Amino acid sequence: MKETIITERKLTEKTVIAFTVFILLFIAAIFVWKWIRNQPAESGTLSGIPSPLRKGLTIDEKLFRASFNPNVLVKTYPISAAAKKVRVNGDVGMGNDFDAGNWKLGVVKDNGDTAFFSMDDIKKLPKTDEVFDFKCIEGWSQKTWWGGTKFSDFLKYYHLDKEATNSFVGMITPDKKYYVGIDMPSALQTQTILAYEMNGKPLPMDQGYPLRLIIPVKYGIKHIKRIGTIYFSNTRPRDYWAERGYDYYSGH
Ligand SMILES: Nc1nc2c(c(=O)[nH]1)N[C@H]1C(S)=C(S)[C@@H](COP(=O)(O)O)O[C@H]1N2
Ligand SMILES: [Mo]
Secondary structure: OOOOOOOHHHHHHHHHHHHHHHHHHHHHHHHHHHHHHHOOEOOOOOOOOEHHHHHHHHHHHHHHHHHOOOOOOOOEOOHHHOOOOOOOOOOOOOOOOOOHHHOOEEEEOOOOOEEEEOHHHHHOOOOEEEEEEEEOOOOOEEEEEEEEEEHHHHHHHOOOOOHHHOOEEEEEOOOOOOEEEEEHHHHHOOOOEEEEEEOOEEOOHHHOOOOEEEOOOEOHHHOOOOOOEEEEEOOOOOOOOHHHOOOOOOEO
16 A cells, blocks of 8 residues: 655645635735726616626526516415505605696507507406515515506507517606616516506505506516506616616516
8 A cells, every 4th residue: 555645845835835826816806806896887877886797787687588488477366365555665756746637648659659548448458456476676575466457458459569579668657757668578478467456446646546567577666656658669768776776677
């Protein structure tokens, strides 16, 4: 049997090498961090997120989108599981100057014309009720019950099929202060509804009366309350929270 004898000198040499490698890696990490910090923020956003980190988010988004299957439904619950007291969160675009009596939903068509729809036009279409776990990016969630028209039905019944071939849909509050952009596959997923009821009654004013978006495949930030205008685009529509550094896709 051969025995390996490690001399004391060899041991010292190994320790010195390991220590030097450790120090060099440490210095390299500091340089990489400094480089990331010094990269310009992504243009067109207020967030100031350095572009290498933003690229990380964009890669996340690509993975998410690649794994999105519109046939997979978000888990739903019986009506008895729905919260009676529904949390109110977010009031951008929800000012008191809103004239609900004269509200109509504007839909900008691909030919540039805007078509207007009354609440009755929307209520005429088949109604869907759904209870799901509403998730806010701030870390809370609540099982809530909503009623409305499937967005995909709305497009179908009002002959907006051509518009539905765009890659994105944008929605804006009447005062233009809150706005979301949504990829079309998520908008057309069958649980996405233009909601006009909560807990079986018309939406409360602070929860988006007369019409809001409920899109269970996304976090709360995309569930725009008080929709004024809908439009379509092959490029990303502006998005309030994406402009403030949140993930544009915001799926879960
Ligand atoms: N118009 C408008 N819609 C909005 C918001 C907002 O500030 N303004 N906040 C969003 C966020 S962050 C969440 S979590 C949900 C909350 O809906 P709720 O108030 O009905 O609970 O609405 C979304 N829709
Ligand atoms: Mo939220």
